[in-house]
Amino acid sequence: MRTSIVLYCGMPRALTCISHYLNTDFFVFCSKMANFESKSKKKGTFPGSNMEQTLVILKPSTIRRFLVGDVLTRFQHKGLIISGIKMMQLDETILREHYAHLVDRPFFPDLVESMTATPVIVVCLKGKDAVAVVRAMTGSTNSRNAAPGTIRGDFGMSGQENIVHASDSPENAAVEIKRFFHPDEIFDYLPCALRLLYAPDEL
Numbered sequence: 001m002r003t004s005i006v007l008y009c010g011m012p013r014a015l016t017c018i019s020h021y022l023n024t025d026f027f028v029f030c031s032k033m034a035n036f037e038s039k040s041k042k043k044g045t046f047p048g049s050n051m052e053q054t055l056v057i058l059k060p061s062t063i064r065r066f067l068v069g070d071v072l073t074r075f076q077h078k079g080l081i082i083s084g085i086k087m088m089q090l091d092e093t094i095l096r097e098h099y100a101h102l103v104d105r106p107f108f109p110d111l112v113e114s115m116t117a118t119p120v121i122v123v124c125l126k127g128k129d130a131v132a133v134v135r136a137m138t139g140s141t142n143s144r145n146a147a148p149g150t151i152r153g154d155f156g157m158s159g160q161e162n163i164v165h166a167s168d169s170p171e172n173a174a175v176e177i178k179r180f181f182h183p184d185e186i187f188d189y190l191p192c193a194l195r196l197l198y199a200p201d202e203l
C-alpha cells in the first residue's frame with residue numbers, strides 16, 4: 001500500500017493531477033478543500049465564516065482535579081476548533097462583571113472564592129452553532145442533575161463546582177470573549193480536517 005504525505009499549499013490543479021495517479025483519499029480531500037477554498041474566496045466568502053464562537057472557562061476545581069485534558073478532549077473530539085486558550089487568574093472585579101446576574105445571591109461570596117482559588121483556563125471554541133452545542137455538552141448547572149454524557153453529568157457532583165462555564169447565547173458569547181481575550185489572542189485558522197467535520201453546504 002502506498003502512503004503519501006502532502007503539504008497543502010493552495011495548488012488545487014496540481015493536487016488533482018497527483019491524486020489521479022496516487023489514488024489516495026488524502027490527495028482527493030486536499031484537492032477538494034483547495035478548490036472549495038478558492039471558489040469561496042472568489043465569491044467573497046470563506047469556509048467557516050458562518051461559524052460561531054463561544055467562551056468556556058475551565059474552573060479552578062477542574063484544574064485542581066487534573067481534569068483539564070479530559071474536558072478539552074471532549075470538545076476536540078466533538079469537532080470544535082480551539083480559537084484561543086490561556087491560563088489566567090480571575091479576581092472579584094471581573095467576576096462581578098461576568099456573574100452580574102448573581103452578585104446579590106447569598107452564594108456569591110463562595111462563588112468568588114471558588115473561582116479565584118487557582119488560575120482558570122479560558123478557551124474560545126469555534127464551530128457551527130458552537131454556543132448551543134457547547135451548552136448541550138456542558139449540561140445542567142447542578143452537576144447532580146446533569147445528564148450522564150454531559151461534562152457536568154460525568155465529572156461533577158456539585159451545583160457550584162460544576163467543571164466549566166459556557167456562554168449561554170451568541171450575544172453573551174461575544175461579550176464574554178472580549179472580556180477574557182485580547183483580539184490578538186483569538187486565531188482565525190481552519191483545521192485541515194474541516195471537510196471531514198462538515199458537508200460543503202454546512203460551511
Ligand code: UDP
Nearest residue numbers: 102107111140141159160161162165166168
Ligand atoms: N451557582 C451556584 N449556586 C447556584 C447557582 C449557580 O453556586 O444556586 C454557580 C455555579 O458555579 C454556576 C455559576 O454560579 O455555574 C453561574 O450560574 P448560572 O445560573 O449562570 O449557571 P450556568 O450558566 O453556569 O449553568
Ligand code: MG
Nearest residue numbers: 165166167168
Ligand atoms: Mg450562566
